[in-house]
Amino acid sequence: MTIGLNAFLIIAGLxxxxxxxxxxxxxxxLVMFMSLEMMLTAVNLALVAFSRYNGTMDGxxxxxxxxxxxxxxxxxxxxIIVALFKRRQSVMVEHLNVLSR
Amino acid sequence: MADLLFYLFAGITLISALVMVLMPNAVNGAMCMIVSFLGTAALFVLLEAYFLAILQVLVYAGAVMVLFLFIIMLLDVGEDSPAVKPAKLSIFAALTGFVILSGLVISLFTDPASLPATPAFEVAENPTGLSANNGIPFTTSAKSFGYSLFTKYMLPFQMTGFLLLAAMVGVIVVSKRITETEPEAETTD
Known part of the structure; x- marks a missing residue:
């Protein structure tokens, strides 16, 4: 495979x-939370790529x-989101702005 | 062949991630998220981390996304409420941040002077203890995971078990129904 480390790092960064x-x-x-999971996966991809091209198992x-x-x-x-929904009947961030009022 | 597969799975991962972010319906977004996780698992296979690819499919695409879909169904928040429009300034700020970050990533890693192109190491079949620089050599077998978890990473392994216990207790405490009166205290007399 001629794909190098940098290609995997570009994909992880994007x-x-x-x-x-x-x-x-x-x-x-909920969608914001899913996006957070996606950022975690991107970091995982970068760690596996570094591990493969470094030749060690630690990554x-x-x-x-x-x-x-x-x-x-x-x-x-x-x-926490379910408990918040029970209290406020909404998961939109516009309705969860007690601290900014 | 492997190059073609890399471009294919990288495209699938990025496009489905972008569709998930821009999809107004949360359920369709979760489906696109599953496709994105499967694409990431395929990239793990291309990096010869077979055990992690299986783990990615089982834990992320399986357990975590089922949990997300279940909560979306339970709270009935599939569609974004149209009454609330986000401010134009915040949309502009988010898009600007995205463009700046992706531009930085692309310009950093396409520049040949930034990171030298390293060849991939030869993969050993079986782990043979620690190598010269105190690192476990890269292998494709799941055996090296067990070997590392019980030698070099013993303390983090135990801490992770404790963390799972703490998370379980925390979830029970958060989702427990809080009663106004204590029925146990009244019936003791």
Whole structure:
């Protein structure tokens, strides 16, 4: 394969940028949370690419831990969103602006 | 052949990610997100991280996205409410940030002087202990994961187990129904 490390890093960086666009552009808390997961995946892709082209296993193990932490984070974050919806009947960020009033 | 597959899966990943971000319906967005995660898993296969590719499909495309779809269904927030229009300035700011970040990434990694093109290492079949620079050599077998988790990364492994326990307790506490009165305290007499 003639594809080098830089090509994978471009893909990871663009995926991170798309995730950041989702977090800043969208008003739906659930979609913002999905975009955060996408940014985590972009970092995973960069770590695996570095690990492959460095010849060591450590990057792969870091990705292993990141996937575990992301699963725990999704469970807690969705529980918080459900609790917020019970209190406010909305998940749009326009209706969750108590601190800015 | 592998080059063609790289371009194909990179395109699938990026395009479905962009569609997910721009899709007004959250359910369709979650479906596009699953496609994007599958594309990332295919890129992991191209990087010869087969175990992580399987893990990506099982955990992200399976468990996490099912959880997301379930919560979207439970809260019934599929469509964005049309009454609330985001401010023009915030849309402009988000697009500007996206353009600047992606332009920086592309200009950084297409410049040959920034990072030298390194050839991919030869992949060993079986792990044979630590290499010279105290790193575990890259292998394709799942055996090296177990070897590393129980030798070099023993403490992080145990901390991750504790973190999962803490997350489970936290989810139960957050989603528990809070009652006004304590029925246990009244019936003890």
């Amino acid at each position: 995926l991170f940028a798309i995730g950041m666009l989702g977090v800043t552009l969208r008003r739906n808390t 792969n193990l870091f990705v292993f831990f990141i996937i575990t932490v992301a699963a725990a984070e999704v469970a807690v974050g969705l529980a």
